[in-house]
Amino acid sequence: MSAIRLLVLGAIRQRGRAHGYQVRSDLEAWGAHEWSTAKPGSIYHALRQMAKQGLLRAHDIEPSPAGPPRVEYELTGEGDAEFLRLLRTALSRHDQKIDELTAAVGFLDSLPREEAIALLKERVTALDGWRAEVARHWTPDDADPGDWEPITEIMRLWTHFSASGAEWTRGLIQRLERGTHREDAEPAPSGSTNR
Amino acid sequence: MSAIRLLVLGAIRQRGRAHGYQVRSDLEAWGAHEWSTAKPGSIYHALRQMAKQGLLRAHDIEPSPAGPPRVEYELTGEGDAEFLRLLRTALSRHDQKIDELTAAVGFLDSLPREEAIALLKERVTALDGWRAEVARHWTPDDADPGDWEPITEIMRLWTHFSASGAEWTRGLIQRLERGTHREDAEPAPSGSTNR
DNA sequence: GGAGCAGTAGTCAAATTTTACTAGCTCGCG
């Protein structure tokens, strides 16, 4: 579902309550319109859809004089659960696009440090496993000529990217373990949003 | 437009003429259903759309007894041009998703070696430029606390990926230059498709 | 003193993608 739901849920979560344009401009402030496919249409659509599905609660705001129907949203319990589910998935699975991974890193502080580390270790394992599997399909001995030849280059591409992805992940794990990365995410102190 | 058009055009191009299911199963044979979002619906849709736009010529095949409308497609001149355009874009731009890049590598032999090398060099330049720009936004001196903090990790992620992408690209360029990679792609010998 | 430009807030149609099916054929096997 691309990264949009994660981004939208995360944006609303950080504000507690927000209407469409606020979400949109927060995402823009994070540069999300550059590294993800977050356009107005997708954002408003996601808001309505998630409200319909019970992930968001919608509050109609009385429009000052005569304006377009203004709506503020906040997360329901399910919405919060869905946010965490998406975040965990994005961190631990290797088959995620760069936009989901970027968004997930941006929300890393929403998880307890221990859990973030565990998820990232899963990610490393997944990447290593995938690389092994790719390599198995490739063993030069079955270089049966007549075979689709560029396959070799594709394998190299993937091997390279998964190794590189694992390396980055290990780096982040280390920074988290050393506390170089800020330790945040108090379990759930009633009304937080300290910035 | 994701990688679908490139994949579909490339598949038809290699066969000269093909109907939907052939394209679909070629893509499956290349594993494209795993690394791209190529599903039946998207493929058939792309075929019809591209036929409507004049990139493909559609030939209705008379169905044996009573079957679904069977259609074979082949590239028009415009279709071939579009294929090459997409291929060049996918190779030279840094902001491409992994599925487009993978598809492009798969079709690398459709370009003269010199051109492929030139495009990949463009890619390296683009990646280096992008990394420099990311780094400029990051210089630790503007570490104004209160700033959205995970931004640092996002920068690191991108820096890592662009460096790694450039490294892979340079490797491929070298293999091409040394001719380790097969040299193919005769300019245009009337009826080719030698495999 | 108003023309127009940037910012706020959002809609809509068209294109694309996903998910879940349909329908005919053939081949083995009990």
Add this chain to the structure above:
DNA sequence: CGCGAGCTAGTAAAATTTGACTACTGCTCC
């Protein structure tokens, strides 16, 4: 024989995404 699994070939509806707009407000710059 006959039937169920798997292959061939594709459709349809719903969800999502894209790209191009609309409409109002407050300023600024002649």
